[in-house]
Amino acid sequence: MTSAVPTNATTPDGPAKPITMFGPDFPFAYDDYVAHPAGIGSVPTAAHGTRVAIVGGGLSGMLAARELLRMGLRPVVYEADRIGGRMRSVPFEGHPGIVAEMGSMRFPPSSTTLFHYLDEMGLHTEAFPNPLSEATPSTVVDLKGETHFARTLADLPEVYTEVAEAWTRALEEHAELGALTEAIRARDTARLKEIWNELVRRYDDETFYGFLARSDAFKSFRLREIFGQVGFGTGGWDTDYPNSILEILRVVLTAADDHHRGIVGGSQQLPERLWSRPVSGAAHWPEGTSVQGLHDDGRPRPAVTEIRRTAGDRFTLHDADGRIDTFDLVVYTAQSWMLLNTIRTDEGLLPIDHWTAIERTHYMGSSKVFVLVDRPFWKDLDPATGREVMSMTLTDRMSRGTYLLDQGEGQPGLICLSYTWSDDSLKLLPLDAEARMDLMLKSLGAIYPGVDIRSHVIASPVTISWEAEKAFMGAFKANLPGHYRYQERLYTHFMQDRLPAECRGLFLAGDDVSWTAGWAEGAVTTALNAVWGVMHHLGGSTAPENPGPGDVFDEIAPLVLED
Structure with a gap:
């Protein structure tokens, strides 16, 4: 549910240098170069x-x-x-300024070269509501028919903390997490390449799942299953389990899954x-x-x-x-x-x-389904529980990841009903936008039985499957x-x-x-x-x-x- 890399660490001398997407394969300071x-x-x-x-x-x-x-x-x-x-922002007719981000929608601050150009082009960003992030009022995790409401990781059952700790332990014991992130912070090229090149030799033939399964921290299949469905940072990672562990380590080491920002407009x-x-x-x-x-x-x-x-x-x-x-x-x-x-x-x-x-080259498929609703009704409080009636949602049902996107005071609300990858995306490929919306509303209806999402929808749903796009063939x-x-x-x-x-x-x-x-x-x-x-x-x-x-x-x- 959370990254293993502390991006805001401090040292005895004050705040540590930030983690950026500096390497690890080719540690060139592109941000300094363009500035x-x-x-x-x-x-x-x-x-x-x-x-x-x-x-x-x-x-x-x-x-x-x-x-x-x-x-x-x-x-x-x-x-x-x-x-x-794949920076594709689809507007809703009659609602200027509200767009569905069909491709790229969240960007880590560690992408410092990207942010150089965002600044140059006069664009602004805002915190993106990932699960359990500070920008997310609440998160619901629904697995195997059990639903848990949380504002922080500590609100979830103890097994979720075990999963987070197991991930950190696996990275420390088998991927030298601490030494690598310190080298990235310091931009110590020699040390970074020394450690990373050895990991490349060791893990080029290893899957993400194999890395977990060989770790003492993830001996339990239950932990591996929960981690795959809930993951860290942005949600479940089981669709990435067949991929090279090196791909995942690059994301973690460079804080690519942390503190995401969305581009306003x-x-x-x-x-x-x-x-x-x-x-x-x-x-x-x-x-x-x-x-x-x-x-x-x-x-x-x-x-x-x-x-x-x-x-x-x-x-x-x-x-x-x-x-x-x-x-x-x-x-x-x-x-x-x-x-x-x-x-x-x-x-x-x-x-x-x-x-x-x-x-x-291997491409990952990806699909999204968005609906525009009359207002951000999810902020309504349930009088019986005192909680929001709906939350950012992670589930093993067909919708997988649902994001609630507040458009500001007096504006309609935007819901990404579903964000899926790989095999989960292929399951949706034959369905049109209406059928996909119906399927996702059915999933969410089982999680929020008292919430009539459909009654709030005010525009036709929009959807995409990147693997079906002729000019892309994958996400x-x-x-x-x-x-x-x-x-x-x-x-x-x-x-x-x-x-x-x-x-x-x-x-x-x-x-x-x-x-x-x-x-x-x-x-x-x-x-x-x-x-x-x-x-x-x-x-x-x-x-x-x-x-x-x-x-x-x-x-x-x-x-x-x-x-």
Whole structure:
């Protein structure tokens, strides 16, 4: 129910340095890099105006486009659907300002590079009501037909405290939690890599479930079952049990599951503003130029249908409107699986080992169902108990996770009736929005028999299954055991001096090639890697006082496991 990492620790000298998403695989201080007054790099004047195709209009694509424009290049964005990618905020007609976050909806403060851009774009955040968080008035845990009301962990039966303590113990005994988090706080790269690289060697072939089952702390199947259904931080994690334990350790060590914030007005605003707002101080371009302003009619080009290499080491792209255009460079930020099916591609675009890594990438499905209600009725007090009539809910029923989202005084209320993953998401795939709502109301009716949720609904439900979205085919990448080698290849693709000459010029970015897939910070940092790669390819460089990720790569490179 709670993270094992104390993010607000203190020391004898005062508050400890915060935990950030610094590593552990590639501990580069991206937050310091983007905030440095010297900027993140420049290209020679002769390269100004070079056209770079950006495939994908999500957060990674928009950030790469903006930073390349800042360097004086000309980004050309292709987007299959809408600017935003999995930052998709769906409005309710007649209710301005209220949106259902169909993808990204909560962001840890440890995502310090992401928050740099949120601040730059003038966006604000507010505490997100995760289970048992300070922003959540109450939480209900409903497992195996037993329902428990809680304001803090101490209000739940003792077994839940046992589960939380078992998780902390397992991490301390088998993953050196304390030493790793201290190294991340101190940004002690040498110590961090020493410990983490050994854990990679030890656990690359281990599942999340196997890690728990081999721990003395989780000898009890009951504890493993409860932990899977209730979890820590944001809810149950049993849908992640088949995944690599390394994926889970990255989340825990970097406090990615702690103290989440939501973006006021919707997360889609961030990629939209990166697209539309003028870039101050850009090289080559007039003051006031935006990425959007460089596009015909202010719209991105449609979906890419083909990418092929052509003479002069250039790239020719076809789009859904039948337009054919050729570019010097490409930054590819869409789901990598699309290179295998919906986009015709030359095999020579990437080395064969990279194609294997893409082919073996494992994606997690995810679904959500939202309803708009006339008011936040859940705050009403039950006269018999004195408690709120409804709470943030975790359950083993079909709804799994239900979130109550207060929109402010005098506003309707918003309920995420269900947030599910993987197999739980697949169970909903054949059902339309109405059927999904009915199913979730049935589940919640068993937990809150005296509450008529349906009578408060004032708009049609909205839903999504990311695995059914043609341009996504899943919510995010999640490595399976043995996939570390594949991840290392994809993440380090921006270091193209190491690739055959005929495979250079197309740069992979996006959260599904990052070490922290599913977190916006990974989309941001891989975009910055690709920007550095483009800059380097064109003969550019960073300021000596602010080296980029490629400049220090050899010092902090991810571990390369032998075959």
